[in-house]
Amino acid sequence: MGLTRRKFLKTAGLTAGAVGIGLSGFDFKAWAEVQEDSEVVKRPSLCNVCASHCGMWIHVKNDRIWKVTGHEENGRSQGRLCPRAHGGIDWVYDPYRLKQPIKIEDDGSVRPIGWNQALDEIAERLTEILEEEGPEKVFYAHNPRRTGVFYGNRFMHALNVSTIMTHNAACNTARGRGFGATMGGVPSADIGNSKYVVMIGRNYGAGIRTSQLKAVNKAVKGDTTLVCVDPRQNETSIIADKWVPIKPGTDLAMVLAMCKVIIDDDSYNHEFIEEHTIGFDQFADSLDEYTPEWAEELTDVPADTIREMARGLADAAPAAIVHPTWKGAFGCNYENSTETARAVAYLNALLGNINQDGGLKFYNGPSTGSLDPDRYPAPSAPDTKRADGAGVEDEYPLATGHGLPHVLAERIKEGRVKAGFVRHHNPVRNFPDYDHMEEGFGALDLLVVFETQRSETAMVADYVLPEPSFAEREEIIESRGGSRGYLAMRTQAIPKMYSKTRSFDEIIRELAVRMGVGEYFKFTMDEANAAILEPFDISLIEFKEKGSMMVDVPQPEPWPELGTPSGKFEFYSETFEKHGAPPVAGWLPPATGLEFGDNEFRLVHGKEAYHSHTATANTPQLLQITKDYDTNRLWINASVAEEMGLADGDEVKVTSDIFSDTTRIKVTERIHPETVYYPGSYGNRTFHYRVAHEIDSLNPNDFVKYQVESIVGHAMVNEVIVTVEKV
Structure with missing residues (x-):
C-alpha cells in the first residue's frame, strides 16, 4: 500500500x-x-529591492519562496518584474542575515542581546539625550516608504523631533526644488502618448520600473521621436532615435539655448504663457547671449542639434516632453543642478504641456481613509529647529524637507547632533566622502539602525535591530497615482524565519511605551489598514488576498492652478529672490570647472538594471551577472584610450584629490572623451557583505569630497575630476 x-x-x-x-x-x-508534490500558493507582496515597491506575487511551496512574478493590478509592475526583484529572493535566505538584536560596544566588539534589554537601553539613553540636549539633537533617516513614514514620523513627532531625512540629497533634491519653485511639484511624464521626448540623463533601461519601460516601448514602436542626452550612451539611448553625447555639467547651457530658439521662433504656447505664468518677460530678456553657438562651445553639442531638438519639441507640442528625470543632470549632481531643473521646467512651460496628453501630468492618487483622531490621537507636528539646517533661515532655507544627511554628518562631528535612528537607508556608503560620513555617524552618542543586513551604516551603530525580510512581514497600505491610481500592500508570504526578528511597527510601539508616548500607538496595523480602506468597497481580509488593486481616479485638468505661491508657473521666483538666490535661472558652470589637464576626466556614475545602489552586490544571483558580463570596469573613450596607450581590460589607477584606487577599463566609443564612467553599484566596505567582496570594485562616492551645493544644499555627487593612468 x-x-x-x-x-x-x-x-x-x-x-x-x-x-x-x-x-x-x-x-x-x-x-x-x-515536498515535490506540495501545492504552490500565490501570495501578494511588494518588492523591497529598490524604492519603487513594485507589486509582486510570491509563489510559496512548503513555506519557502519558489519564485516571484509581477502583479497585474499594480501600477508599477503591471505584471512584470525586473532582475532585481528575482535576485532579491536571496535576501530572505541569506545565511548572514541579522537574526537577533546586536549591541556594538565602544571597543567595536559585537554582543547579541535580547529585545527587552535593547529597547530598555535605547529608551534610557534617548530619554537622557532629549532631557539634557533637546529634541533638536535627534534625527530619523529612512527610505521614505509608507510604513517607515507612518510609524517612524509619528514616533519622532511624539518626541517633538523635526529632523526627518531621506536619501534625496544624493538623488533628486535639486530636481524637487527646481520643479517645485516653478510649477509647484514634480510631474510624471506621459511618454506613451508623447510625440517628441528629450531625456537628459534619464535611463529607464537601468533605473527600472516595468511600467515606464512599457511606456517607452510603446513610444519607440510608434511615431514618437526619442532623443537621449547623456555623456554616456546608456541602455535607453541604445533604442532612442538619437543619442546626443554632452559634456557633463553643461546641460543647463543647452537647455537655455533651446528655450531661446523656441522664443526667437515664436513657437511657444502663447495662451499658456500669457494666462498661466508670471515672469516670462524677465526670462525672455535674459536669454540674449544664450545662442546655440554659445551653448555648443560649452557643451560640445552642435548648434544645429540644439535647434533640431528645440524645434522638434515645439512642433510636437503639447504632446512633447523634456523629461523631469530623477537624478541625471539635475537631480543632485552639480553646482548648477537646481538651475538646470528650473530651466528644464521653463522649457516644458514654453510647450504648454502641463496636464496635457503626451506632456507632463500631475496625476491624482486614490483618496484613502485614516484613523479616527478622536479614538487614536496623533501627536502635533514638531515645533523644533531642524538639526541639518534644511528649510532654516540663514542656513539652507531653500532645501527640501527631505533633509541633508551629509551636512548632518558634519554637525554630528561638531557635537551639534547626538542621537539618530536609521531605517532601510545607508547614508554612510551612499553619500560622497566615505570618511566624512563614517566619522560623522560613528560619533553619535546613540545610533540605532533597523536593518536585515549589517550595512556600512549599521557597522558604526550602537544597536542594530533586525526586522523580518520583506517576505515575512505585513506593512501599511500604499496609495499611488497614475493614469489609473492603485492601492498596494505588502502581506506576509512565508512564516517568519527567525523568531528574534521584529517588524518596525512592533519595535516602534514598544519604544513608544518606554518613552512615555505609547498613547499615540494604541492601534494595530490591521486597524490602520482597515481605516485606509474605508472609502473603498473592499474589506481588509479581501484586500490581503488581492494585494494590489487599480482604482479609478479623476484625471488632472489641463493647465491647472499650480502649487506655487502665485498659483501660476513661475519663471521669476520671489521665493528664490527672498533667500538670495537668482529669481530667474541663468547660466552657472559646474563647481569643478570645464577645463581639464592631461589625463584628467570628470567621473560620472549611474545605475545598472540588475543592481540597486550598493544594496544588492551581496546577492549571489545578481553579482553573477556582473561577473558574467564583466561590468565592474571604468568606461573610457576609445580614441582617448588609444592616445594614452590603453587597451580594453588594462588596469589603471584612478585618483581624485581625496582618494585613489585601481580598476580595469572598458574601452568604448559610447562615452564623451572628457568623461569616465563607473557603475554606482559596488565598493561595499562592510565585511559582512561577503559575496560583494568576491570582485574587485570601486565606488564613485569615494572619490568625491564633502561639498554642499549653494542653493538647496545637495551633495553634488558628480563634482569630481580624476586622473587616470596605466598601472
Whole structure:
C-alpha cells in the first residue's frame, strides 16, 4: 500500500523527532516526493529591492519562496518584474542575515542581546539625550516608504523631533526644488502618448520600473521621436532615435539655448504663457547671449542639434516632453543642478504641456481613509529647529524637507547632533566622502539602525535591530497615482524565519511605551489598514488576498492652478529672490570647472538594471551577472584610450584629490572623451557583505569630497575630476 501524504507527514514528524534523539529510519526519498508534490500558493507582496515597491506575487511551496512574478493590478509592475526583484529572493535566505538584536560596544566588539534589554537601553539613553540636549539633537533617516513614514514620523513627532531625512540629497533634491519653485511639484511624464521626448540623463533601461519601460516601448514602436542626452550612451539611448553625447555639467547651457530658439521662433504656447505664468518677460530678456553657438562651445553639442531638438519639441507640442528625470543632470549632481531643473521646467512651460496628453501630468492618487483622531490621537507636528539646517533661515532655507544627511554628518562631528535612528537607508556608503560620513555617524552618542543586513551604516551603530525580510512581514497600505491610481500592500508570504526578528511597527510601539508616548500607538496595523480602506468597497481580509488593486481616479485638468505661491508657473521666483538666490535661472558652470589637464576626466556614475545602489552586490544571483558580463570596469573613450596607450581590460589607477584606487577599463566609443564612467553599484566596505567582496570594485562616492551645493544644499555627487593612468 502506498504512503499517503497525510500518513507520511505524520510519520515524518515522528521520524524526524527520532532522528533528533539519535534513531535512524528517516525515508528521505518519500520525504522528497511529498515536498515535490506540495501545492504552490500565490501570495501578494511588494518588492523591497529598490524604492519603487513594485507589486509582486510570491509563489510559496512548503513555506519557502519558489519564485516571484509581477502583479497585474499594480501600477508599477503591471505584471512584470525586473532582475532585481528575482535576485532579491536571496535576501530572505541569506545565511548572514541579522537574526537577533546586536549591541556594538565602544571597543567595536559585537554582543547579541535580547529585545527587552535593547529597547530598555535605547529608551534610557534617548530619554537622557532629549532631557539634557533637546529634541533638536535627534534625527530619523529612512527610505521614505509608507510604513517607515507612518510609524517612524509619528514616533519622532511624539518626541517633538523635526529632523526627518531621506536619501534625496544624493538623488533628486535639486530636481524637487527646481520643479517645485516653478510649477509647484514634480510631474510624471506621459511618454506613451508623447510625440517628441528629450531625456537628459534619464535611463529607464537601468533605473527600472516595468511600467515606464512599457511606456517607452510603446513610444519607440510608434511615431514618437526619442532623443537621449547623456555623456554616456546608456541602455535607453541604445533604442532612442538619437543619442546626443554632452559634456557633463553643461546641460543647463543647452537647455537655455533651446528655450531661446523656441522664443526667437515664436513657437511657444502663447495662451499658456500669457494666462498661466508670471515672469516670462524677465526670462525672455535674459536669454540674449544664450545662442546655440554659445551653448555648443560649452557643451560640445552642435548648434544645429540644439535647434533640431528645440524645434522638434515645439512642433510636437503639447504632446512633447523634456523629461523631469530623477537624478541625471539635475537631480543632485552639480553646482548648477537646481538651475538646470528650473530651466528644464521653463522649457516644458514654453510647450504648454502641463496636464496635457503626451506632456507632463500631475496625476491624482486614490483618496484613502485614516484613523479616527478622536479614538487614536496623533501627536502635533514638531515645533523644533531642524538639526541639518534644511528649510532654516540663514542656513539652507531653500532645501527640501527631505533633509541633508551629509551636512548632518558634519554637525554630528561638531557635537551639534547626538542621537539618530536609521531605517532601510545607508547614508554612510551612499553619500560622497566615505570618511566624512563614517566619522560623522560613528560619533553619535546613540545610533540605532533597523536593518536585515549589517550595512556600512549599521557597522558604526550602537544597536542594530533586525526586522523580518520583506517576505515575512505585513506593512501599511500604499496609495499611488497614475493614469489609473492603485492601492498596494505588502502581506506576509512565508512564516517568519527567525523568531528574534521584529517588524518596525512592533519595535516602534514598544519604544513608544518606554518613552512615555505609547498613547499615540494604541492601534494595530490591521486597524490602520482597515481605516485606509474605508472609502473603498473592499474589506481588509479581501484586500490581503488581492494585494494590489487599480482604482479609478479623476484625471488632472489641463493647465491647472499650480502649487506655487502665485498659483501660476513661475519663471521669476520671489521665493528664490527672498533667500538670495537668482529669481530667474541663468547660466552657472559646474563647481569643478570645464577645463581639464592631461589625463584628467570628470567621473560620472549611474545605475545598472540588475543592481540597486550598493544594496544588492551581496546577492549571489545578481553579482553573477556582473561577473558574467564583466561590468565592474571604468568606461573610457576609445580614441582617448588609444592616445594614452590603453587597451580594453588594462588596469589603471584612478585618483581624485581625496582618494585613489585601481580598476580595469572598458574601452568604448559610447562615452564623451572628457568623461569616465563607473557603475554606482559596488565598493561595499562592510565585511559582512561577503559575496560583494568576491570582485574587485570601486565606488564613485569615494572619490568625491564633502561639498554642499549653494542653493538647496545637495551633495553634488558628480563634482569630481580624476586622473587616470596605466598601472
